[in-house]
Amino acid sequence: MPMFDYFKATLQQLGQKILPCRLCESSPRLKHYVLCKSCWQQLPWLKQPINRHELQIMAACYYHYPIDRILQQFKYEQKLHHQPLLDQLLAQIKHPKVQAIVPMPISDTRLIERGYNQSLLLAQQLAKKLNVPIWQPIHRLEQHSQKGLNRFERIQGIEQQFVVLEKPKIRYRKVLIIDDVVTTGSSIYALHQALQLLGCQQIYACCIAAVTDKVSKPVNNLDTTA
Ligand SMILES: [Zn+2]
Known part of the structure; x- marks a missing residue:
């Protein structure tokens, strides 16, 4: 050497x-x-499934401090050095046996703005760990303004964002969706629907952090700016 x-x-x-x-x-x-x-x-550990739209979504943590800050920086401020920690959070969840991992897609506009899809980055590491491929058969269109829409129209609007542009050559039956943060779960639900239409039979979902109504844990004074 x-x-x-x-x-x-x-x-x-x-x-x-x-x-x-x-x-x-x-x-x-x-x-x-x-x-x-x-x-x-x-850390605000959860390590349990949350229920959204009759789906179970496995979450590593609550969307509480410091995970909320770390995820915001990872997603909006290009602080990609947080990834090893986020990978480790995902690794704490027991994952089902699947044939492929499907990262939550983002629209082309978002991708250009941000330069990367944060869920794809997380999915890539997990795919390596589980030794399965990444599968991205669903495209996400631009989100139109949701102002003035009722809950049903909003969900419908989200569902219409998820489309298959080109019929995939390979189709997997058992897949795991990866998302960074889950709030209402509407995008996971919409992606789930689109994957079902493609013939997926077992669709699991997991995320780093879940936004829940549960009372926040007391905030400590740790500094995440490092
Ligand atoms: Zn420490």
């Missing part, structure tokens, strides 16, 4: 050991890669 590469590798290894916890900056961090044990344990 050339000397420079050797030093680089050694520094990287050292870095892995001494980088401080992303939340409280204590060091050294231990088991959980980017967080110290205490911060990891204090």
Whole structure:
């Protein structure tokens, strides 16, 4: 190994050991890669399914601090360095045996604005871990304004966003949908419907965080700006 590469590798290894916890900056961090044990344990864990539109969606956490901040930064502020933590959150969920992973699609306009589909990034890591392919047969059209629509019209509007542009060559029967945050569950429901029309028979869904009505946990003073 050339000397420079050797030093680089050694520094990287050292870095892995001494980088401080992303939340409280204590060091050294231990088991959980980017967080110290205490911060990891204090995350707003859920690790249970939530029910939306008669679907069960497995959620790793509640959409509470600091997960809400981290997800917002990951999605809207290009803070992609949060991904290893988010991957680990997803890894805490027991996933069903599936043939493919379907990331929640975003519209082309969103994709151009943002530069990436956050759910695809998460899906790619999980797909690697579960050793299954990513499958993106459904396209998402632009969302029209939902103002003035009733609940039924809103759901219908969301369903119309999910379309098959080109008949997929391969069709999977058992799939797992990945989304970052689930609120009403309407987009997962709409994607679920579209996948069913394609012939999927077992469709599971999971997300990093669920927005629930449950009273918020007390906010602690951890800083996520690191
Ligand atoms: Zn910590």
